[in-house]
Amino acid sequence: MALGTKDINVQPAMAGPRRSSFNAKSWMQRFSAVGGYVWSLNGRLHIGWELEGFTPEQNQRARSIYGEIERDEDRRRAVKCIAAGVVGRC
Numbered sequence: 001m002a003l004g005t006k007d008i009n010v011q012p013a014m015a016g017p018r019r020s021s022f023n024a025k026s027w028m029q030r031f032s033a034v035g036g037y038v039w040s041l042n043g044r045l046h047i048g049w050e051l052e053g054f055t056p057e058q059n060q061r062a063r064s065i066y067g068e069i070e071r072d073e074d075r076r077r078a079v080k081c082i083a084a085g086v087v088g089r090c
Contacts, residue, residue: 022068024078031065034058040084045076 028038035050035058047069049062069075 022072022075022078024075024082027065027068027075027079028082031062034062034065036062036065038079038083040080045080045083047079 028036031038031049035054037046037048037050039046047066049059049066051059054062069079
């Protein structure tokens with residue numbers, strides 16, 4: 001062994017990027033069913049939910065569904081692409 005080198009057992013890398021089971025279209029359908037709304041305007045994503053006309057349980061469910069993307073940039077980007085109608089170009 002040459003000076004300054006180490007004999008390292010290198011494991012093969014995982015093939016391809018990390019795959020997510022998140023489905024933005026399904027997420028939007030579940031969110032809108034309990035009063036949620038999503039739209040993209042001028043490159044910005046707008047998300048919220050209606051209180052009037054929906055039960056407290058539906059409002060809580062909307063908040064819970066929103067939580068699925070709240071801190072996940074990749075999920076928010078996927079929802080934004082669906083809302084903007086640019087799927088495959090985001």
